[in-house]
Amino acid sequence: MKILIAPDSYKDALPAREAAAAIAAGLRRVRPEAELVECPMGDGGEGTLDALIAATGAERRHARVQDALGRPATAAWGWHAASRSAYVELAEASGLQALSREERTARDSTTHGVGELVRAALDAGARRLILTLGGSATNDAGAGMLAALGARLLDAEERPLPPGGAALGELARLDLSGLDPRLAELTVEAAVDVDNPLTGPRGASAVFGPQKGASAADVSHLDAALDHFADHLARALGRDERDRPGAGAAGGMGFAAASVLGAALRPGIELVMEQAGFAQRLAGADLVITGEGQLDGQSLAGKTPIGIARRAREHGVPTVVLAGRLGDGWQAAHDEGVLAALALADGPMTLDEALSRCAELLADRAEAVLRLFGACRG
Missing domain, CATH: 3.90.1510.10 (Glycerate kinase, domain 2)
Incomplete structure (x- = not known):
């Protein structure tokens, strides 16, 4: 199995490179033999x-x-x-x-x-x-x-x-x-x-x-x-x-x-995907995991998770978004190639706690995603 890990940064919590590493750590708990391709991304903002x-x-x-x-x-x-x-x-x-x-x-x-x-x-x-x-x-x-x-x-x-x-x-x-x-x-x-x-x-x-x-x-x-x-x-x-x-x-x-x-x-x-050779990294992938601090209706204007999902959909690869928060209108992401979107919090917590636990929460959600994805594939 090949999984492309392509998150943006999580504002005030993790840069994209560390976010990708945290997601990979969660995936390895389930499939240590999987081919995990870490590809930190950005859409023009910080990081x-x-x-x-x-x-x-x-x-x-x-x-x-x-x-x-x-x-x-x-x-x-x-x-x-x-x-x-x-x-x-x-x-x-x-x-x-x-x-x-x-x-x-x-x-x-x-x-x-x-x-x-x-x-x-x-x-x-x-x-x-x-x-x-x-x-x-x-x-x-x-x-x-x-x-x-x-x-x-x-x-x-x-x-x-x-x-x-x-x-x-x-x-x-x-x-x-x-x-x-x-x-x-x-x-x-x-x-x-x-x-x-x-x-x-x-x-x-x-x-x-x-x-x-x-x-x-x-x-x-x-x-x-x-x-x-x-x-x-x-x-x-x-x-x-x-x-x-x-x-x-x-x-x-x-x-x-x-x-x-x-x-x-x-x-x-689009510019960052081009520079990163995203198409080549995507080739042969079974799943793409991306994410950033918030997914909402405004994300469709060109934010990282939507750009990633649109490109992956062109190649028939499903995309899962791990977001710090799901805001108003996030459901529109389903029409752009997003198979599923999950918020990181695993229970009531303050913003400061969520930020401090971002790497841990990313790893846990990534593990859950892969367990469910594997079960659905039989």
Whole structure:
């Protein structure tokens, strides 16, 4: 029997690599002779860099950058020398998880550190960049990244704008002439896990701003500021990407990546599966086990378990999802190739207890899945 183990990370509990190992440990209790293929995955959010490095054998490098609040920080990125490919995870430099709830400020947070990681990749000689967008603390439409790469954003007095999306409402002149010329030779693919536009009722500010500390008034201000920035960028480039699906990813970073870096915006799980050689790993499998922190109706927009299940279904392989929690609308996953979905908790418990026991609970659920699967197969 061959089982492909392809989970995403379990937020605040386990990275994808450790989750895969825990699932494998549970499966071995039942079938120690089974061929277990561990394939950690990600869809663009936190942990996707780890999945890409594990899948490709890329070198993990580090760079000194600014975090989302402009403080000195160290961020990891991946370098695959043979293909001159760099892997940059936005959340490493500008991630929400690095900030306390009190520190979250959608108005003032910046993607400057992401630009510094891109610059480090260019310094290494990168010709291809995989940029994963998810888990951001920012809502600046990538303006901070562009500033780090040489763009100038000036107010009416020709002064540089302060960092953050709110300041973009004061933008009077956008000068892209100083952008790093090496960007012209860089092929960029951006991994996104949402299809939202930059602005409007489904835009970055309205949908994702509140979880980053934005009040209702902030949302209105930020949405107008990002629209203003998009007007300037459209005039400078002769095209307008604000309504492209995925432009609103990571506080509008999808917009900057598509507009200025010429990035192809792709569903993150598809991009990671491609890099991981998922089709080859799936060949001959009898069962796929995947999962992440929560499975719900929103997962159908491109989250890891659904992307995995859809691909496995194409090859006639059943998929089981082990989720930290089953949220509203999770049953729709059955229509996407999910044979069954199980929540991890084995009884009443606090969130802290569930997080601390995540590896144990994954192993136990995986064991139960394989016992039942084996019984059904006779």
